Amino acid sequence: LRSLPPSKMADVYFSMFPEDSEPVWSNPCEDNRHLKIWAGSKSCERLPKLLVIGPQKTGTTALFTFLNSHPAIKSNYKNPATFEEVQFFNGNNYYKGLDWYMNFFPVPENDNNGSAELFFEKSATYFDHEMVPQRAFALLPHASIVAILIDPVRRAYSWYQHMKADGDPLANSYSFLEVVTASQDSPRLLRHLKSRCLRPGEYAGHLERWLDYYPSTQLLIIDGDILRSDPITIMHHLQRFVKIKPFVDYRDLVRLDKKKGFYCQIMSNDSSKCLGRGKGRRYAPMDSQAEAILQRHYQPHNVALHKLLVRLNQPVPLPTWLKADLS
Numbered sequence: 001l002r003s004l005p006p007s008k009m010a011d012v013y014f015s016m017f018p019e020d021s022e023p024v025w026s027n028p029c030e031d032n033r034h035l036k037i038w039a040g041s042k043s044c045e046r047l048p049k050l051l052v053i054g055p056q057k058t059g060t061t062a063l064f065t066f067l068n069s070h071p072a073i074k075s076n077y078k079n080p081a082t083f084e085e086v087q088f089f090n091g092n093n094y095y096k097g098l099d100w101y102m103n104f105f106p107v108p109e110n111d112n113n114g115s116a117e118l119f120f121e122k123s124a125t126y127f128d129h130e131m132v133p134q135r136a137f138a139l140l141p142h143a144s145i146v147a148i149l150i151d152p153v154r155r156a157y158s159w160y161q162h163m164k165a166d167g168d169p170l171a172n173s174y175s176f177l178e179v180v181t182a183s184q185d186s187p188r189l190l191r192h193l194k195s196r197c198l199r200p201g202e203y204a205g206h207l208e209r210w211l212d213y214y215p216s217t218q219l220l221i222i223d224g225d226i227l228r229s230d231p232i233t234i235m236h237h238l239q240r241f242v243k244i245k246p247f248v249d250y251r252d253l254v255r256l257d258k259k260k261g262f263y264c265q266i267m268s269n270d271s272s273k274c275l276g277r278g279k280g281r282r283y284a285p286m287d288s289q290a291e292a293i294l295q296r297h298y299q300p301h302n303v304a305l306h307k308l309l310v311r312l313n314q315p316v317p318l319p320t321w322l323k324a325d326l327s
């Protein structure tokens with residue numbers, strides 16, 4: 001048995017148990033011992049009750065905007081460093097700690113009936129990040145989790161187009177076909193780009209990881225095609241899922257903008273506010289060879305997804321692209 005000053009003792013401990021050196025922020029309100037030593041000015045109400053986890057390019061920004069237009073639902077403040085998303089549970093922001101995260105949310109205001117606003121956060125990179133489900137569950141075990149799915153082939157192409165438009169030098173040097181056919185012999189950066197492009201669309205494996213932590217009753221899967229063509233139905237379903245009050249009729253909040261070809265917010269002066277030019281881009285149709293390669297790539301993932309969605313009984317009905325792909 002040895003005794004050492006605390007920091008020296010910690011060094012010894014972490015050299016013996018390196019896996020414990022990764023912090024996991026748990027919810028102070030779930031543990032009385034933590035609550036006792038937590039500053040009285042802090043509140044677990046300053047944490048989100050709903051996470052929109054992505055993946056990227058499935059309509060997450062549209063859902064974010066629609067949620068934000070609800071009078072009782074509020075998003076986090078913007079993070080200028082990460083294109084507005086907080087991205088706490090993935091990457092280095094996690095090491096900035098709980099106070100850093102909580103400062104992105106307003107101090108909650110109770111209305112006259114005592115019911116608080118519902119805070120939510122949307123970070124589209126959460127969906128496929130290895131560590132996020134475990135970390136999110138440790139801090140937000142009662143949160144509702146929302147994922148959006150579209151045909152993974154279209155998602156991959158939309159992501160590639162997004163990277164190109166964003167000025168990514170690699171995406172601008174290689175065609176989509178070159179990206180999806182990158183092999184072990186290809187340059188490392190190209191292989192990495194391919195993995196970033198394709199991996200999020202391997203939906204079943206990522207969803208199973210979330211379900212390792214969260215019960216299926218807390219997970220809502222949205223069909224991105226319906227979010228795009230009929231967001232009113234989706235927003236009504238989502239409101240029932242999170243049991244928000246008041247229940248708002250989204251026919252008063254969004255409408256189809258013929259020029260943009262998408263649903264947009266109705267503003268107080270009756271004008272439409274659509275998402276920016278980066279959302280709902282127009283680009284050339286996908287190369288048919290690349291499309292066939294991707295369909296083959298996603299086939300086993302889609303079979304697994306089909307089984308998973310049947311097991312979860314959502315979304316109802318199953319996405320049209322999935323049924324078409326499997327037939």
Ligand code: A3P
Binds near residue numbers: 056059060228280
């Ligand atoms: P494209 O730009 O490839 O068409 P995300 O916000 O997750 O990055 O997703 C972007 C995608 O959202 C767009 O991809 C577009 O197809 C889709 N989308 C769905 N509803 C939309 C809406 N109301 N306005 C604009 N884009 C929408």
